[in-house]
Amino acid sequence: MTDEKSSGWELRTARDFNIPFAASLRSHKREPGLLSVMGHALWLGCVRAYLKTAHRLQVTGGAHLPADAPFVIVGNHTSHLDVLSLTASLTHRLAHRATALAAGDVFFRTTRSAMFAAAALNALPIWREDTSLADPAFLRSRLMEDRMVFILFPEGTRARDGVMKRFRPGLGAFVAGTDIPVVPCFLTGAHACWPPQRRLPRPGPLHLAIGPPLRFDAVGNDPHGWKEVARQTEAAVRALGPATTAPGGSPSAPPA
Amino acid sequence: MFQIASWHDAFASPVTTMLVIAVAAVLAAALCVVAAVSVIGRVSSALRHELWLRLGSWVLLLPVMIVPVLIGRAWTIAVVTLLGILCLREFSRATGLFRQPVVVAMVVAGLLAVNFAALDHWYGFFVAIPPLTICLISVVSIPQDHPDSYIERTGLGVFAFMLFGSGLAHLGYMANDLNYRPIVLMLLLCVALNDVLAFTVGKLIGGRKLLPLTSPGKTISGAVGALILIAPLVAFIAHHIFIGTLMDRWWLLLFLGALVSVAAQAGDLMLSSIKRDLGIKDMGTILPGHGGILDRYNSLLLVAPATFHLIAYFGGFGLDQPVRLITGP
Numbered sequence: 001m002t003d004e005k006s007s008g009w010e011l012r013t014a015r016d017f018n019i020p021f022a023a024s025l026r027s028h029k030r031e032p033g034l035l036s037v038m039g040h041a042l043w044l045g046c047v048r049a050y051l052k053t054a055h056r057l058q059v060t061g062g063a064h065l066p067a068d069a070p071f072v073i074v075g076n077h078t079s080h081l082d083v084l085s086l087t088a089s090l091t092h093r094l095a096h097r098a099t100a101l102a103a104g105d106v107f108f109r110t111t112r113s114a115m116f117a118a119a120a121l122n123a124l125p126i127w128r129e130d131t132s133l134a135d136p137a138f139l140r141s142r143l144m145e146d147r148m149v150f151i152l153f154p155e156g157t158r159a160r161d162g163v164m165k166r167f168r169p170g171l172g173a174f175v176a177g178t179d180i181p182v183v184p185c186f187l188t189g190a191h192a193c194w195p196p197q198r199r200l201p202r203p204g205p206l207h208l209a210i211g212p213p214l215r216f217d218a219v220g221n222d223p224h225g226w227k228e229v230a231r232q233t234e235a236a237v238r239a240l241g242p243a244t245t246a247p248g249g250s251p252s253a254p255p256a
Numbered sequence: 257m258f259q260i261a262s263w264h265d266a267f268a269s270p271v272t273t274m275l276v277i278a279v280a281a282v283l284a285a286a287l288c289v290v291a292a293v294s295v296i297g298r299v300s301s302a303l304r305h306e307l308w309l310r311l312g313s314w315v316l317l318l319p320v321m322i323v324p325v326l327i328g329r330a331w332t333i334a335v336v337t338l339l340g341i342l343c344l345r346e347f348s349r350a351t352g353l354f355r356q357p358v359v360v361a362m363v364v365a366g367l368l369a370v371n372f373a374a375l376d377h378w379y380g381f382f383v384a385i386p387p388l389t390i391c392l393i394s395v396v397s398i399p400q401d402h403p404d405s406y407i408e409r410t411g412l413g414v415f416a417f418m419l420f421g422s423g424l425a426h427l428g429y430m431a432n433d434l435n436y437r438p439i440v441l442m443l444l445l446c447v448a449l450n451d452v453l454a455f456t457v458g459k460l461i462g463g464r465k466l467l468p469l470t471s472p473g474k475t476i477s478g479a480v481g482a483l484i485l486i487a488p489l490v491a492f493i494a495h496h497i498f499i500g501t502l503m504d505r506w507w508l509l510l511f512l513g514a515l516v517s518v519a520a521q522a523g524d525l526m527l528s529s530i531k532r533d534l535g536i537k538d539m540g541t542i543l544p545g546h547g548g549i550l551d552r553y554n555s556l557l558l559v560a561p562a563t564f565h566l567i568a569y570f571g572g573f574g575l576d577q578p579v580r581l582i583t584g585p
Contacts, residue, residue, distance in 0.1 A: 011534055014349040018541050033349065034364065037357045 015142075025114040026104065026125055028138055031146075036119050037096060043120035044095055048088045054203040055081070055193060059089050061210035061240075064183060069097045069147040071181040071213065072174060074233055076164040076241065077153035078191035081201060083121070085187050085208050086151050098149040101126045101139075103157070136173035143174055150174060154230060162191030164241065167234040172219070172226025181213035182233055186240035209240040266326040271438035271496050275445060276326075279318055286311055310545035317543070317552065321448075325440050329431040330375060332440065336428035337371040340420040342549045343557075346539045347416050350530070359413040362389065362396045367421035374429040376582045377574060382429060386422040390414050419557050426564035427556070432574030438497045442490065443516065443563060447555045450486045450520045457481030471528035479521055486520075487513030502570040512566060519562045520555035527554035 015029035024030050032040065051057040065071075073086050083100045090098055102108070104125030107117040117123040124139070143150055152174075154167035175182055186209045194201035214236055219225040267273045290307045293299055299307075324331040344363060348354040366389030373382035393413040397406065427443070430436050458478025466474040490513030491506070498504045503512070527550060531537065540548020567573070578584075 012352040013534055013536060014352070014354060017349055017536070018538070020541065031354070033345070033354045034357050034360045 022111055022114075025111065025118045026108050028124055028135060028142070030118060030124065032118075032122060036122065039119035040096060040122050041092075044087065044092075047084050051081075051085060051088050051206065054201070055085075055189070055206040057085055057088065057206045057208065059208045059210065061212075062089060064210045064212050065090065065094070066181050066183070066213060069094060069149050070143050071183060072143070072150045072152055072171070073098075073183045073185055074152045074154055074167075074171060074237060075185035075187055076159075076237055077155045077157070078159045078162045078164075078187075079194040079196070079201075080158075081190040081194050081206065082153065082158075082187050083151055085190070085206055086185060087121075089185075089208055089210065090149065094149055096122075097147065098122065098151055099124050100151040136170065140174050140178075143180065144178065154233065158196045159191070160196050162195065164238065167230040167237075169223065169226035169230045171233060172216070172229030173221070175216050176219045176225040176229050177217065177221035179215055179217045181215055182229070183213045184211040184233060184236035184240060185209065186211075186237055188241065211236055211240050263327045266437065269435060269438045269497070271493060272326070272441060274496075275438065275441045275493070276322065279322065279445060283315060283318065286314070306545060313543050313545050313552075321444050322441065325431075325437055325444070329436070332431040332436070333371055333375045333428035336374075336424055337368065339549070339553060340367050340371070340424045343420040343424070343553065344416055346548045346550045347420065347530075350534055350536060350539055351412055353409065353412045353416065356397060356409045356413070358396050358400070359393060359409050362393045363413050363417045363421065365389070366392070366417050367425075370421050370425040371428055372582075374425050374432065376580055376584075377432045377577060378580045378583060379429075381583075382425070386418065389417055389421070393417060423557050423561045425560075427560040430564060430567075430573050432577055434574070434577065435497065436573070438493075439567070442493045442497065443559060444556070446486055446490050446493070446516055447520045447559050449489075450482050450517050451524065451555055453485050454478040454482035454521060454524075457485070467525060467528075470525055470532060474525075474528075482521065483514060483517040486517040489513065490516050498567075498571070503567060508570065512563065515562055515566060516559055519558040523555045523558040526558070527551070 014031050014033075016024040016027055016031055019027055019029065075082055075086055083102070087095055087098050087100070100121055100123040102117060102121065102123040102125060104127040107121070107123055108114040108125040114125075117125075126135075139150075142148060152171055154171040155165040156168050156170075159165055171182075174180070187206060188209070189204055189206040193204040193206065214232060216225070216229050216232075219228050267276075290304075290311050293307065294304050320335075324335040341364065344360075344367065348360055354360060366385060369389070370382060370385040373379075373385055394410050397409060427440060430440055433439065454474065455478065458473075458475040458481070461475070461477035461481065463475050463477045465472065466476050466479050487510055491509035494509045494512055495504060495506075498509070503509070527539070531539065538547030539550040542548055543552055546552045564573070
């Protein structure tokens with residue numbers, strides 16, 4: 001007699017199967033193929049080298065990162081260096097599962113920028129002006145079923161003055177009522193190196209602090225629960241930063 | 257030095273000229289018929305739209321198929337390589353194999369290697385690549401330490417390589433023969449015509465379905481009708497190509513014709529089985545009126561290796577030509 005055992009494999013067609021190329025770039029159903037994986041690996045190698053040489057990126061608390069997906073990384077947002085630093089802090093295996101949820105009106109406006117965001121950043125668009133209610137539910141199911149790593153900046157946009165803003169509750173829609181870990185992070189120095197007002201970054205030190213993961217399985221998946229997720233996560237992120245990151249504090253300065 | 261090196265020899269064989277003229281004539285006739293039907297307006301607008309879409313696709317597809325063959329050996333092999341990659345992409349997206357990038361990467365490496373062997377005109381390497389690639393596909397995902405689904409991902413990888421790598425590459429390898437143009441054109445055109453005839457005869461005669469669960473639209477009459485019409489046509493054309501060689505025997509030429517028709521229909525049914533298993537209608541949307549690249553070229557997948565080895569057994573390909581053009585001393 002043989003033990004019955006499920007292999008876990010299913011012939012599952014790509015979620016973006018038969019979606020035209022240009023549309024698939026902006027679709028939440030997009031799944032990376034071999035070319036995208038290679039493009040992302042190449043980009044990640046360049047980013048790691050750049051962050052090491054130009055910014056001497058230091059990461060503390062890396063042991064807090066879960067060994068396996070799915071999980072969500074959240075951080076403060078003052079610069080485009082944020083997403084690069086957070087992705088670079090992951091192992092190769094997890095980095096290829098990582099997807100940044102990026103502003104659609106910035107990264108996916110033109111086909112060329114959408115190709116870069118899709119192939120290099122492996123980003124999915126968030127349309128800040130036109131977010132349909134179905135999107136968070138679909139992304140939540142993708143996060144779990146496809147065992148992804150979401151990189152999120154719940155402030156919604158880069159802080160123009162470098163001061164961390166209040167977290168929006170949208171983050172809660174992905175994790176409330178699940179045991180998916182939420183890993184809080186705080187990046188210091190990014191605003192000084194590449195504030196929103198500058199076209200290109202300048203060299204300077206960066207320090208990424210990673211905190212212990214939070215879980216929200218006891219929180220209801222409803223607007224009240226989402227606000228609670230945002231509140232707890234914001235507090236955990238602030239606790240990782242310098243004392244001046246309380247609301248109304250001064251911009252995060254580079255580490256001494 | 258290679259005797260077939262440039263487009264100057266494109267019409268060296270009268271059979272090539274005959275085939276190209278025939279294609280141009282058929283396209284012109286189809287254009288007239290569709291235009292007449294559209295003007296008279298005795299068909300629905302949906303059907304008219306479908307007819308124009310299909311005709312438009314053929315107007316684009318036929319030159320894409322024929323011109324590289326006419327231009328030369330390297331172009332033929334390059335287009336076969338590209339066709340294999342496009343088919344692999346559609347297959348891997350449809351089956352989910354793309355979620356195993358290391359397996360897909362190994363399939364691509366094998367596909368490029370086997371087509372390189374064809375370009376190099378190195379038969380020893382050409383026949384060594386398939387077993388070596390299968391070995392590599394079998395081990396490449398083991399270091400991931402993820403034994404769940406090992407059989408499935410390895411099986412799909414081997415299946416994909418054998419069809420789109422090793423199988424299709426036989427068509428490219430034929431280009432090493434001095435007389436490759438009429439052979440390759442005959443296969444490309446007769447396989448396409450076989451599809452059209454199976455569809456047309458099936459619609460005209462009707463009758464019992466061939467395999468209703470696999471492909472509800474196909475009938476026994478269509479399959480047999482295509483076989484009866486294509487086998488003598490291929491035999492007729494092949495007689496003029498292989499005149500005076502060991503292949504030039506009526507029963508062998510008829511067998512070649514039957515092989516083209518049966519292998520083409522088997523390839524078609526194979527893809528239908530894949531699509532039914534996956535629950536999808538088409539493998540893509542890139543070709544209006546056809547679907548994906550695989551939907552158009554599925555019939556060629558089995559024809560290429562089957563006819564290659566039959567013709568090679570009785571005559572070989574490029575035996576009088578220099579070998580190892582790139583890797584040789």
